[in-house]
Amino acid sequence: MNNPIRSEFTETKIHIPWEEAVHLSEATETHHFLNDAGGIESHKTLHLKPMHCGHLVPTAGGACSKCSALICPSCLVMCPLCLGPIGPCCSRALLDVRGQEIRYCKSCYGKINRQRVLRKIISGFIRFD
Ligand SMILES: [Zn+2]
Ligand SMILES: [Zn+2]
Ligand SMILES: [Zn+2]
Numbered sequence: 106m107n108n109p110i111r112s113e114f115t116e117t118k119i120h121i122p123w124e125e126a127v128h129l130s131e132a133t134e135t136h137h138f139l140n141d142a143g144g145i146e147s148h149k150t151l152h153l154k155p156m157h158c159g160h161l162v163p164t165a166g167g168a169c170s171k172c173s174a175l176i177c178p179s180c181l182v183m184c185p186l187c188l189g190p191i192g193p194c195c196s197r198a199l200l201d202v203r204g205q206e207i208r209y210c211k212s213c214y215g216k217i218n219r220q221r222v223l224r225k226i227i228s229g230f231i232r233f234d
Contacts, residue, residue, distance in 0.1 A: 109136040110145070119165055119175060126173050130165060131164055156180070158193050171195035171210055186213040 113135040130181045132152040133226030134233045166178030170189035184191050189210055198206045198216035209217065226230045 109138055119168070126168075128165075128168070128173075128175050130175065131163065137199040147214075166190075169195050171212075182208045184208070184210040184213055186210075 108206050115133040116129055117131045119130050130185040134150040136148045138146045153161055156165055156177040158176050159179040162177045165175040166181035167190045168175050169192040172192060172195055174192055176195050178190035180192050180193055186209060187209060191210045195211050196208040197211060201207050
């Protein structure tokens with residue numbers, strides 16, 4: 106292969122609004138060569154970085170508000186208490202009264218769990234009748 110007569114490198118960066126972080130999500134490398142017939146040949150390489158959840162998608166759904174990892178659109182959920190976007194990395198599931206799974210962020214999950222335990226302790230000592 107001849108030496109490239111021109112090379113291009115394009116990056117896609119995602120800026121996280123609530124912090125200074127900038128993440129590289131994909132990059133394109135293009136090299137132009139002169140071939141034997143004297144024409145110009147282009148070779149393009151697309152580098153995709155998998156999201157933190159392990160899925161390979163062209164654009165992130167957003168970043169986890171707890172650890173700022175990039176999460177794909179189908180894995181990103183919103184914590185119903187603090188309304189922060191969270192990925193599988195920082196969410197914990199709790200079952201609601203109907204047995205449906207609700208995902209909370211780590212800190213809200215901790216709060217709810219403490220309240221549950223507390224309620225159990227209190228109801229063991231005090232009788233509400
Ligand atoms: Zn995902
Ligand atoms: Zn939360
Ligand atoms: Zn996270």
